[in-house]
Amino acid sequence: MxxxxxxxxxxxxxxxxxxxxxxxxxxxxxxxGDVLRPGLPWMLTRTHRYLATVMAEVRDQRGFARLAALAAAEPASSAADAKISATRIATILACKGGTVADVVVGDCVELVETMRQIQTRGGQKKVDFHLRLRALGVFPEAAPHSIRAFGLADD
Structure with a gap:
């Protein structure tokens, strides 16, 4: 700034x-509002405290409501994981456009690979967003069940 x-x-x-x-x-x-689409490296090197909340309000209320409902069915201890996942998904939308339902497996692979390149930490939390999208039925049945199938989530 x-x-x-x-x-x-x-x-x-x-x-x-x-x-x-x-x-x-x-x-x-x-x-x-999908006026600007920053690159993934730029987005991943900044803190986005309100990104998921604003993305839900401005672009995809239904998609983020589905993510929230999925998170509500989990133990309370995973609320932080759900927030991280929502932010990762919002990051994809910020860079690629569209809604939660428009995310494809390749977007997830690109995000995880970019996270690896810029050395973003997170372990399983780094790829949990893929599992949540899969649970929502965003990906087709033939899609890999884990991002690990691409050899990207080994740290």
Whole structure:
């Protein structure tokens, strides 16, 4: 956010303390509204506290409601895992467009491979989103039951 705030300071003579928050909120809306599609490496090197929540509100209420219902049927201890999975799925939507139902196995493979390249940690939590999409019936029956079938989730 340094570049936009520097531009604002140069253009308008100053940047206010709240400008960074406004810029981040605006960027989030542009991404969730499918106006901007950032690359996976960029998305995976930032924190996205509200990405899944805003993506659900702006782009796919039904898809994220199905994910939430799936998570509600699990033990309470997995609530954090469900949130991580929702954020991973929202990251795919941010970069690829569409809705939860539009995610394909190749999107999951690309996400996990990019996570590996930029050394994102997470173990099973890194690939749990694939299992949740499978449980929702997003993938066809012939799709691999695990992302491990691609040899990508070995850490």
């Amino acid at each position: 340094k570049l936009p705030t520097a531009w604002m300071a140069e253009t308008y003579g100053s940047a206010r303390p709240g400008d960074t928050v406004d810029l981040q909120s605006g960027l989030l809306m542009l991404i969730c």
